[in-house]
Amino acid sequence: MDKELSPEVKQEVERQLAILQRGVAEILPAADLEKKLIRSVTTRKPLKVKLGLDPSAPDIHLGHTVVLNKLRQFQDLGHLVQLVIGDFTGRIGDPTGKSETRRQLTEDEVKENAQSYADQLFLILDRDQTEIHFNSKWLSPLDFTAVVDLAAKTTVARMLERDDFSKRYHSGQAISVHEFFYPLMQGYDSVALESDVELGGTDQTFNLLMGRQLQPHYGQEEQVILTMPLIEGLDGVKKMSKSLGNYIGIQEPAAEIYGKAMSIPDELMVKYYELVTNFPLDQLAAVKKGLAESTLHPRDAKMALAHRITAMYQGNAAADEAEAGFKRVFQERSLPKDIPSKTIASTDLEDGKIWIVPLLAKLDLVASNGDARRMVKQGAVKVAEEKVTDVDARIEVTEGMIIQVGKRKFAKVMMGE
């Protein structure tokens, strides 16, 4: 660091750097971030920190929060966040999705999705330090001349550096020309907004760098790239994503968030602590040590993690309740507090009895009658705390009777007409 700097500035920059470096995968290049921070601190001008969002999938899950938490840290340090809704990009189609022709979103849909995004994002971000932009604003007006001009700023060889492209190229798979435009468009967003920093997952590195490459051509200083690790989903292997169904949505019920968090593999706990919570780093070191030396029970560490995550999005009280429910069901093996009620029509009964197989189906506890048979055969079914293993069993149902399939599915029977 420059020695002409006042100790105050120096100290402040160091403080900010320490916070911003937490959990990041890469800062490209690290020296530039420091340089920008020094300038920001001395001139008291916030950095403009950009994040691009896909307008078609407005359900935020923990995977997204890795990046969002980092943005929040920038805000806490006084910086400005620029969210870019990729409505233009979304209108053209999908870059890698081959067969799935993505339907064009209408203007209204884009607006609606953006609103839904905002509602969720501001659970994490500070509204007052956030700008929302739509990239169609500057991408739509570009004419072909401008596009060619933009395309001339990079080369095919450079494009083929992208892992995805080079793999497909060498294995003889198709790459459509327009796919080259996605990184360019994203890069141009940075030009349009004069971004100082752009965030993204490590899988976005190439696209992020494109902005850095383009900015000097438009007389701007290059943005700094900050990539965050991708977080594995519940299976512990693949990255968390909605389409893989291995995600924890931040708007899910507390019990779901808590339970799902409890189902992550042990090995992932520390990473989750680091990336999806604001757990203090020095305390995290203690947790790590405790786990390594077996002085801390992994289950307890995970429960604390699950509680923390739940509390972040559903509040402390809800987290307490979720935890209590979890203990009740899984540690004490007793019934949960809230069991969904389902109605059984009296016309389905014969002498007050009903065959177990359709009963389970009617209660939505199984996918099909075949599934019901399987569950019964496997000893997964309990009626009023009694295990039922006879597929032909006739059950005498009574109002308020509890039926259970497996460990997690319950229903309370209500009698209807």
Next chain:
RNA sequence: GGAGGGAUAGCGAAGUGGCCAAACGCAGCAGACUGUAAAUCUGCCGGCUCCGCCUUCGUAGGUUCGAAUCCUACUCCCUCCA
């Protein structure tokens, strides 16, 4: 414009006339165990009125006692050459 390859259950991938409701892997579900919905092990994993029957192997026809497997047309995808 020409040549070739391919479309199989949620996904990936075998099968190329009967032993195919279709191997195997992943995902999913259940049981046991435990430290939790971790890990591990075991089982299940198209539908039904389930020792039997029905509908599935891109779509529509056809050959055959019998087809995911052979033929015809169509649709879609991919590669190579120009």
